[in-house]
Amino acid sequence: MDQSHSNEAAPRKRRRARVACEPCRLRKRKCDSRQPCYTCVEFEYECYYAPLKSKAKSAPGVAQQQESQLAGSPVSSEPAPLAGAAAATGAPTGRNDNQDSQETATEKAYGSSAANARTHMQSLEANSGAAFVRRLGLKIDPYNAPQLHLFAWNAGERLAGCAPGIASRVTTILPQAQMRSLALVFFEKVAIGYGFIDRDVFFERLGTRWQTPEMPDSYDCVLCGVAALGLHFSQRVPPVYEPDLVETAKTLLEQGSLVTPPSINIVTGWVLRVAYLRMTSLPHAAWLASCSLMHVAESANIHLEAPSHTVFDGSSEVIDLDIRRRLWGMAQHLNIWASFDLGRTKITLPGATTKPVSPKAGDYTSQLLGFIPLTEPLHPNKSRSVEELEADMKRVLDDVLEAPPVVMAQVNLMLCIFRRLRAEKSNMINMRMERILELAMKGLRAAENMVASNSPWHHSANVPFQVVCLLLAIDSRASLALLPDAMNVLQEVTNAWNSAVMREAYNTAYLFILLHQRRKEEDAKTLRNVLGMHSTAPAVTTADDSTMQFVGVGDFRQPATDSVEFSWLEDLISDMPSLREFDLEQFLVQDAMQQQDLGMDSSGNYTLL
Structure with missing residues (x-):
């Protein structure tokens, strides 16, 4: 059989990128060889490539092609060794300036289209609370994160299990x-x-x-x-x-x-x-x-x-x-x-x-529908600059509203704009973090009001769950301090309507906090190991680590085994001008209190209280 014919008849294999970034390679994910690649942008991985290893038999064209892929240019469909051989021998390649300019224009258009697609996808995901929850789970623990799902979209499927209805008068x-x-x-x-x-x-x-x-x-x-x-x-x-x-x-x-x-x-x-x-x-x-x-x-x-x-008008x-x-x-x-x-x-x-709705006494519909001019421009097909998003956030935070359904709509819009600004890495959310957390807590109070009055608005379930995810995503002392309140409200809503949807949302929030705690414990263990390896204080092993000695720091006493380290830390801080105002004793007292609150034993492990 003719060899050329057999080659044509052979099935085509799936073409892969010649160079994949390390996160995609380790996770066996599809990589487009850009910097950063689309997968890393989507899942918020740190995109990086391993150093290229040159092979003795590699043609120059292969190396050039790999470098162009790392730079983000599309992969050439021509065989690399032939291109390399032509360049090495100086033989004509059959190309002219017009072809080069056309390919350059095509590459630019492809790059612009890819960038627009990434921006559209970024806005689409930021608008969705479900995508935000998925990203949060991947960030906390990529291996145990829940799948993409609309948790607590409402208080539950009300007619689930009921017999089908019959149309009548x-x-x-x-x-x-x-x-x-x-x-x-x-x-x-x-x-x-x-x-x-x-x-x-x-x-x-x-x-x-x-x-x-x-x-x-x-x-x-x-x-x-x-x-x-x-x-x-x-x-x-x-x-x-x-x-x-x-x-x-x-x-x-x-x-x-x-x-x-x-x-x-x-x-x-x-x-x-x-x-x-x-x-x-x-x-x-x-x-x-x-x-x-x-x-x-x-x-x-x-x-x-x-x-x-018009001729289409037919209603009187x-x-x-x-x-x-x-x-x-x-x-x-x-x-x-x-x-x-x-x-x-x-x-x-x-x-x-x-035109917009005019306000009426005792009616808050105009306030709720007043958010439409801020909501409609958030459509992924519309470009919204960071400055415009920051102005939108300021307007939402400045509104003082009281009716629970309207407050819930306000919080929901704030969460959406927060996700968009977070995706754009805006510094404005850090500057207005106190106001953001304050409005989130106001949403929790509105949810409690809805439970007390038996008003199962959809946001009575959605907002508490999203607030829990918001606090975990912010991951600051101020936000984590509000987690107990948010979880209590979510539990209250779950107990009130006791649906499978609410139980699923509550269990998912609990899982997020558990995974977050484990990650914090692993980070703390790593830091302790580093300090243990590089501490210059002499080790004291004659005393029991759990023995507390009175050194006159409030009601808490410094351990005897830490006395030498305590003196060493004081000397270290005194040698650093920027830390001379640092109150070391107060810091250690707070650390001891936090360890007791978290149930940490003398070996640095956490126990259930």
Whole structure:
């Protein structure tokens, strides 16, 4: 058989980069041979390459190709030995200046495209709390880190284990008195933050609906949505008829969305459905519903406040201007954050002219929707400079808000901007760390308020878990000192709603702290070993290490075995002008107190208290 034919018939092998960085090589990960490579940027590894070892039989072209790969240029598809031989003999290579310039332009375009892709991915991951948790786990312990997952996205899947609902008329599912009672719960607990329904109009429609119970009514989707949210905020265990309410609303919304244009009742029903799914269902289901909501809003021209005159206009329905603005703001709010959390695409409607919501007394919806101008530019497809992100963070920190749902939205936005600034390595987060931690603690107080009032907003679960991760990521004395409070609140939320989702979040937070503690112990052990190897103080072995002698330092006494080291440290500090104001005795007292608090024994090991 012809050898050339056999070579063509041979299966092609997967082409690998000739040079891989050490982190990728050790972890057996794919490496693009750049500096830094994409994998190291994604997982925050320190990207470095081992020194190149020249081989006696290596052609010059191979070495040049390896150097170009380390510099970040793409791999040439030509055989390296042939290129090297041509260069060594001075033979013509068949190339001209135009080809070189074209390849240079291609390389620049490739590099720019790769940089833009990395920036987009960096923003996409920073927007998602799930990606932040994954990165935190990889940083603490790459081998035991949990997989990418949306922990504590809400308080739990409410209808898990319930029988499937059956679509029916709202008048046959529950009596009018109970509908009125659930509506009062909705307007008391939900509408203060999600206010997009006219209360007077609603109760007027509720009063007339039961007068003709057998007649179909498009307003049933609104009644069912309000009733479902009222049940969620009043009964921790769903009643048997709650799935029927949800299924009835879903069926009516799917049917009503086929009408062109959809009515205001259909748009309102979709907002209620997405809000319910955001608090009670799986992330992907809520995101899909939020995308449908945006398309329905577009069909109804909710996003266009100014009157338009086109052949597509077919609705003569009069929509209250304030309600239009609130529905449009709610649709944006729900879709943006669902897409950010999942790393999915959000629906953008170009040419939107609907203005922001005007504030009302006793209603905090305008404050919550007021964050949209700061949230929408965080989309990964939009460039946001560090200076702009820092200005956004300042605005968020300067807002003084009190309503728990709005405070939770404020904290959630702060956490998102913090992750973006952290990815950009901005120094601003260090300068405003005290304010950041203060707002995080305010979010914990809001979560406690929600538990006490049985208001299972989605952020009542999400924010405490994310605050625990924030404190571990900051990893300072100030942040770690707040960990007990954050874990107590997370445990309180877990006990209140006692769902599998909350138990998973609490156990994951506990695992993070445990891994963090082990890493700290290993670091402390390494430092102790270094000090032990390089200490110039004579070893004292005649006394028991655990024996404490009175040396007059408060209630704590310096060990006899440390007396010589203590004197040696005093002499060392006195020889260093920058440390002459350092209070060594107070430092040792605090160290002894911390060792006792942590349960450290005389050999430097930790024990459970």
